[in-house]
């Protein structure tokens with residue numbers, strides 16, 4: 001038994017903070033009882049639910065994306081980058097990640113067994129991409145796709161027509177997918193499409209949704225433009241990544257269907273700032289010009305229309321592992337409390353784990369973080385891993401830079 005006492009609690013529900021609280025942990029869960037066992041004095045700190053990043057790509061982390069796509073890296077380097085990125089996310093206060101393409105069930109097993117330190121991980125496995133569409137990496141003048149090592153990672157499976165989509169979906173699940181990711185519009189990091197393109201037909205998207213339904217899970221789609229988003233929502237997709245250019249009709253369709261939006265402001269910002277570090281050519285990065293501003297406006301209007309807004313960084317390749325930048329950027333658009341709920345309770349709902357994660361309430365999993373300062377007045381704290389002084393995952397202390405346990 002462990003009691004976290006004295007902190008100001010932001011519980012993830014969107015309620016106002018409560019000062020001088022105590023949270024009791026018994027085993028892996030939060031309990032509703034009087035303080036007992038060891039007590040950690042968190043006076044002066046802010047306690048929050050463990051943060052959730054609903055859009056990451058651990059595959060290729062720490063490496064140049066061009067090198068990965070060009071087959072210039074070894075399996076050992078890819079694995080090492082993924083393991084390090086998993087540990088860094090946890091140390092930054094992110095106790096759960098949803099990998100939106102690349103990592104498969106192999107990494108999930110490595111973390112679960114304790115071989116690798118990292119957050120709870122849900123994966124899409126390989127992305128479903130159409131021939132020449134977003135996610136079909138590698139040179140357009142060579143046959144085949146990018147680098148792949150089943151059991152570690154593979155960025156995509158190229159499939160055309162409902163039958164091939166069905167087979168690709170089943171392959172993703174066989175590799176350990178918890179949900180499916182499908183690209184229904186062009187993307188920034190593409191050689192052969194534009195952001196205004198739509199990809200996959202209604203019947204192809206339906207085929208993926210049917211396979212996800214059969215497994216009791218869902219499809220999330222990579223989509224920038226309204227036409228692609230509407231096609232996906234009408235075919236049954238439950239979540240939209242990026243959503244950079246959503247018109248009014250599309251926003252209200254999403255609100256009616258309760259389709260979640262996961263904007264990815266961090267990737268847009270970092271791509272504009274330093275494409276070289278991520279490992280993409282400047283002509284590719286130029287496609288992202290104006291992307292962050294468009295995405296911010298789309299997000300602001302979607303939130304106002306009642307679309308559930310989650311949180312994802314979409315950190316890619318050699319980009320610095322700044323998961324928390326997403327909350328800092330979003331706080332400027334929809335306010336710090338909404339930014340916090342997007343990365344906690346709303347993300348937990350998107351992942352289908354809201355009965356366990358996302359809020360600090362009795363019965364929930366003891367995933368908690370303490371921040372030195374007040375993130376409501378200074379959301380930039382989320383972008384500084386050093387300000388996250390305590391991380392508890394599944395009831396176990398995995399970071400304690402102020403030596404709270406031994407003092």
Ligand SMILES: [Zn+2]
Pocket residue numbers: 055056057100314
């Ligand atoms: Zn992505």
